[in-house]
Amino acid sequence: MLSENSPAPSSVRTKRYELLTLGDELLLGLTANGHLTYIGAQLGRRGVLLQRNITITDEAEAIVSQFRESWAKSDVLITTGGLGPTCDDRTREAIAEVLGQKLVFEPEIVKAIEARFARLGRKMTDNNLKQAYRFERGEVLPNAHGTAPGLWVEQDGKVLIMLPGPPNELQPMFAEQVVPRLAERGLLLDREAYVQIRSAGVGESALEVKLQPIFDRYGEALSIAFCAHQGQVDVRVSSPSGALSFTQLDEIAAECAKLLGEDFMCYGSDSMAKVAGDLLRAEELTLAVAETATGGMLASAFTDICGASKFFAGGCVCYSNESKMQLLDVPECLLKQHGAVSAENAVAMAVGAAERLGADYGLAITGFAGPCGGTNENPVGTIYIALHSPQGVWSKKLHYPGPRATVNRRAVNAALDWLRRELVRASRGAVVMGGQTGGQNG
Amino acid sequence: MLSENSPAPSSVRTKRYELLTLGDELLLGLTANGHLTYIGAQLGRRGVLLQRNITITDEAEAIVSQFRESWAKSDVLITTGGLGPTCDDRTREAIAEVLGQKLVFEPEIVKAIEARFARLGRKMTDNNLKQAYRFERGEVLPNAHGTAPGLWVEQDGKVLIMLPGPPNELQPMFAEQVVPRLAERGLLLDREAYVQIRSAGVGESALEVKLQPIFDRYGEALSIAFCAHQGQVDVRVSSPSGALSFTQLDEIAAECAKLLGEDFMCYGSDSMAKVAGDLLRAEELTLAVAETATGGMLASAFTDICGASKFFAGGCVCYSNESKMQLLDVPECLLKQHGAVSAENAVAMAVGAAERLGADYGLAITGFAGPCGGTNENPVGTIYIALHSPQGVWSKKLHYPGPRATVNRRAVNAALDWLRRELVRASRGAVVMGGQTGGQNG
CATH class of the missing domain: 3.30.70.600 (Ribosomal protein S10)
Incomplete structure (x- = not known):
């Protein structure tokens, strides 16, 4: 439900937002532009389509000329980077010039930086003082995770927001300080759009x-x-x-x-592994995994979830046949007869993982992800997945074109989705059976 | 060595390159701007610092106005996206208008698209004909991996290069067709800078x-x-x-x-795991890994390398104590006395992995990556790594601040670097010993 103060979505949509990302490291491809992904997604959730993102070098001349153009066009202009102590660029000064504002020294910022250094047991060096300037008609956005605070300016009916470059500083500042301020001013929605x-x-x-x-x-x-x-x-x-x-x-x-x-x-946007994990936790069931070519990607999908130990028993990455026999009790004769890339081995791995780790479900992936490997019968891109559940064990043969990383990602997704569907069916089955014995309808 | 035709690096540096990336999905943060990372890095390797990257929406009006400005400023302008069959935008038309060129129908493109559909056993639909237009004074860059060809225009002493959006189409086109053409014209270096x-x-x-x-x-x-x-x-x-x-x-x-x-x-830019793997392969040695919180990241670092099965025996992701005992023979009394996050357990995991999988080296990581878990003695961020080698077994305690993903990444890097250094020392030891017995000096 819209709160009383919520702006109408249509009024938010007409505001023009631009994002100015500074840094040679972005233009040299050394760092991915994660600020665009993060800020674009956050604004999108609140009903705003970012109109333009511009990445420029750290040169003062480039900053002045681009800032002037972007400021003239925008209702809200967000900049990232160029606020640190060691940068020899003149971002703050360059922008102050265009805005016709002075920079003023803010002792409160120095105190915060000194306190931060003290907590880390270090002494503040003088170059940090560079970060203690704010615009004379502007505010400071405190930085809980670093030294350079953000800067907030409202002028000419527009908003300028300058954020520090490190993502672990920028993201909480954006979520906790910038989004609420913009929502208060009716410049974005106060809940997801x-x-x-x-x-x-x-x-x-x-x-x-x-x-x-x-x-x-x-x-x-x-x-x-x-x-x-x-x-x-x-x-x-x-x-x-x-x-x-x-x-x-x-x-x-x-x-x-x-x-x-x-x-x-x-x-929302939970991962497939999270959804499957939630289904397992709800029934107090556990899972073990075994994999070859995907080499840890399947296990990672679960261990990326905080609290995964509640349902995830563990996994094996079995590159050699020796490891399949030793860790998962796959019989040597099976590997000799059918090979490691086979339905038989996938099944043996799924069962072996579940039994060894005492888990209710076992999920296995084996295959040729390429570019090396593959046979006539099972060319590169051939994947076998197997699922062991309290109801039995099955295997599926799949084939994916494309480079190694793509094949692996698709194989992991296919395995996760299979597990998820089985868990959904099992939980529905339980409801139906409960309905049959207890006379209830779902 | 510079070839005879190679331009002087200084002349390349004065050329102004801009990159125009089109697409709402980038501005909504749904897709990371991988084109900037890729093209920026490729240009950087050949001595060019990309001066500006601009991402705008698919709207024709935005494209015309941005293209006009960027074209006026650039020596080389590269655009990505907006060339496909289903886009309802007018990228080609919008740009043709600014250049004062007509678009002409190119039957050769249709033939290539039809051949592609035929290979996939499908019939070309009519909307694909949209991709068969080129600039009247321009060339076509054939697309070996998709339907939309790239477009190349030289006009007013400038170069315009329009590339298709999918990375698996763009990247080979850029590396195989665009880079050599730019090098021929002296617009970038003909080897790495x-x-x-x-x-x-x-x-x-x-x-x-x-x-x-x-x-x-x-x-x-x-x-x-x-x-x-x-x-x-x-x-x-x-x-x-x-x-x-x-x-x-x-x-x-x-x-x-x-x-x-x-x-x-x-x-160059090999990963730490690749460097360690090469050292293992050179000595025909093998490695097994065991991990808890990093949940497959350590194993993935190796299995991401094609041909890893030559030296990588496998790995275990041991979330539960049960799995540590079952897969790695960690004694139950050890886990009870010292806990899973301890030097003792790290050592037992490294030895267990190497012994179970018959590997020469065993590398293990256990710890609290957070945000849940942790004790007074071993707070969140505490990591134990252990390395088993033919020379013995050691453990190290580390502590990393930051969120789960950061702690895990740093733990994996620390473990990999430790292995790498041990392998370097072991290989040097062999050389010194050879020198001592055979009278040679390294």
Whole structure:
């Protein structure tokens, strides 16, 4: 539901946001431009489409000329980088000149920097004082995770926000200080602009065809956006005009989820492993994994989740046949007869992992990810996955084109999605059986 | 050595390159801007610093206005995206208008697209014909991996290069067609502009102090750039004026490597795991790994290398105590007495992995990566690594601040670097011993 102060989505949409990212390291391809990904996504969630991102060198001349142009065009201009103590660039000075403002020394910033150094048991060096200047008609955004504070200026009906370059400093500052301030001023929505449904195993166009009858009922009041990535498709339902309330959007999303059945993964943006893990935890079940070519990617998908030890027993990366025999009790004769890239071995690995680690479910991947390896029967790109569950054990043969990293990623996603679907079916089965014995309906 | 046609580095440096990346998905943070990282790095290797990257929406109006400004400022302008069959934007048309060129239908492109569809056993749909237009005074860059060809225009003493959006189409087109064409025209160097030395375990400023005496001998003829990332620092030596030949740069790099001793990792940009793996392969030695919180990251570092099965036996991700006992023979009493996050357990895991998998080396990581877990004695961020080698077994306690992913990444890097150094020492030991018995000097 919209709070009373929430701006109308349509008024937010007309604000022009630009992002100016500074740094030669971005232009030399040494660092990925994570600020664009992060800030773009955060603004998108609050109903704003960033209009332009410009990355320029650290040269003062380039900064002045670009800042002047971007400032003239924007309602909100965000800059990242160039605020640190060692930079020999003149970002603050260059921008102050264009704004016609003076920089003033702020003793409070020095105190905060000194306190930070003291906590780390070090003494502040003088070059840090460079970070203690703010615009004379501007505010300071304290930095809880580093020395350079952010800077906030409102002038000519526009907002300028200067953020420090390190992502672990920028991201909390943006989420905790910048987003609420922008929302207060009606420059972005005070909650997410859309409800996101994440689906798996259905192509973008098939998904659109399937959901269209629901969307058709709402006409232009409803806006739909699809985004496909790695075997998953996200659907975002929103109402830019504000004609539909958030309660209605939630209801539409629930209807889509119901129609999608087990192709529905989750609301929001949880990973496949997180969704499967939550299903395991809910039933107090455990999982063990075994893998070859994917070499730890399958295990990582689970261990990236905090608290994974509640359901994840462990995994084996079995490159050699020796390791498959030693760690997973795969019989030597099986490997000799069928080879390591075979349905038989995948099954033996899944069962071996579950039994060795005393887990309820065992998930295994073996295959040729390339570029080396492969046989006539099982060329590069051939993957076998196997799933051991309390109900039995199965194997599937898959084939993916593309480079090694792509093959591995798709294999891991396929295995995770299979596990997820089995868990969904098992939990539904339990409900039905409960209904049959206890006379309840789900 | 410079070939006869090679442009002088200084003339390349004065050319202004801009990159225009198109797409709402970039501005919404749905996709990382990998084109900037890739193209920026490729240009940097050939002596060019990209001056500006601009990401804008797919709207025709935004494209026209940005293209006009960027074209006026650039010597070489590269665009990515907006060339596909389904885009409803007008990228080609918008740019043709600014250039004052007509678009002409090119039957050769249609033939190539039809052939591609035929190979995939599908029929070309009509919307693909949209991709068959080129500029009347321009060329076509064939696309070996997709339907939309690239476009090349030379006009007003400038070059425009339009590339398709999918990275697997763009990257080979850029490397195989664009770079050679630009080099032919003297717009970038025809070999790498620098020699890169990768070091580990020395901070950027300490490295600078250490190498300065070498650099000082060459004065302004030599240019040095440092780039620090994840415990490694890269040093690039180049000669923008062309005063030093590439043979001389190679010699300077070799001198730096010698001075750095075992802090020298490699020339170029191999990963730590690749360097360690090469050392193992050279001696026909094998490795097994065991890990807890890093959950597969350590194993992945090796399995990401093609041909890793030559030296990598396998790994265990042991989340539960049960799995440590079952997979690695860690004694239950040890886990009860010292806990899973202890030097004793790290040692038992390293030895267990090596023994179980019959490997020469065993590398183990256990710890609290956070945000949950941790004790008074071993707070979040505490990591134990252990290395089992033919010479014995050791353990180290480390502590890293920061979020889970950072702690894990640093723990993996520390373990890999330890292994690398041990292998370097072991191989040197062999040389010294050979020298002692055979009367040779290294």
